[in-house]
Amino acid sequence: MERLQLAHDAIHEQASVRRVLGAFATGVTVVTAGGDLAHGMTANSFTAVSLAPPLILVCVGRDARMHHVLDRQATFAVSILASDQTEVARYFADKRRPVGPEQFNAVSWFPGAYSGAPLIDGALAHLECELDQSHEAGEHTIYVGRLLSLWRRPGEDALMFLNGQFLRAA
Numbered sequence: 001m002e003r004l005q006l007a008h009d010a011i012h013e014q015a016s017v018r019r020v021l022g023a024f025a026t027g028v029t030v031v032t033a034g035g036d037l038a039h040g041m042t043a044n045s046f047t048a049v050s051l052a053p054p055l056i057l058v059c060v061g062r063d064a065r066m067h068h069v070l071d072r073q074a075t076f077a078v079s080i081l082a083s084d085q086t087e088v089a090r091y092f093a094d095k096r097r098p099v100g101p102e103q104f105n106a107v108s109w110f111p112g113a114y115s116g117a118p119l120i121d122g123a124l125a126h127l128e129c130e131l132d133q134s135h136e137a138g139e140h141t142i143y144v145g146r147l148l149s150l151w152r153r154p155g156e157d158a159l160m161f162l163n164g165q166f167l168r169a170a
């Protein structure tokens with residue numbers, strides 16, 4: 001069996017780090033903000049942090065437009081994508097999508113009652129959050145959100161991301 005063993009120097013090679021970390025399977029989300037700065041971004045760095053208080057986190061690259069938006073928003077939302085939403089995931093990761101509210105014309109959505117952020121129709125779950133903390137970490141910022149609302153569709157399959165590829169998980 002081929003074994004990828006990283007020498008200490010390889011920790012500085014982004015391709016090697018990406019390949020190894022890509023072995024960690026994740027779900028796929030679209031993080032959104034509403035209002036004048038309406039924006040959405042595909043993210044798989046979403047993680048549950050705490051139940052009491054109910055906290056989640058998402059890591060956003062400091063070059064991303066979403067970073068600029070989250071630094072100026074008190075609330076945001078997360079839509080956890082269902083297995084048939086690969087195209088939605090690709091769309092909100094595509095730099096060619098329109099800027100501002102217009103970008104949401106390509107998908108079906110409705111505004112969250114607590115955040116005003118777009119919630120993507122057909123998603124497996126929706127979370128609305130208020131920004132609780134942010135921490136700079138390398139080229140990303142870790143945004144911690146405190147939950148304001150939760151919704152889960154029963155019995156649907158999740159979209160997953162593993163080794164750089166989208167997968168459908170039952």
Ligand SMILES: Cc1cc2nc3c(=O)[nH]c(=O)nc-3n(C[C@H](O)[C@H](O)[C@H](O)COP(=O)(O)OP(=O)(O)OC[C@H]3O[C@@H](n4cnc5c(N)ncnc54)[C@H](O)[C@@H]3O)c2cc1C
Binds near residue numbers: 060095
């Ligand atoms: C499965 C998957 C998971 C992902 N997970 C994550 C994740 O967890 N975290 C993450 O950060 N990314 C993640 N990405 C990448 C991310 O979805 C894309 O890079 C996405 O395009 C970022 O969206 P954006 O509009 O916020 O930033 P960009 O698409 O990078 O921004 C669009 C353009 O606007 C420019 N720009 C940026 N800020 C401003 C500004 N303030 N004013 C004017 N122009 C600006 C940028 O230079 C860029 O040219 C993931 C992608 C995939 C496919």
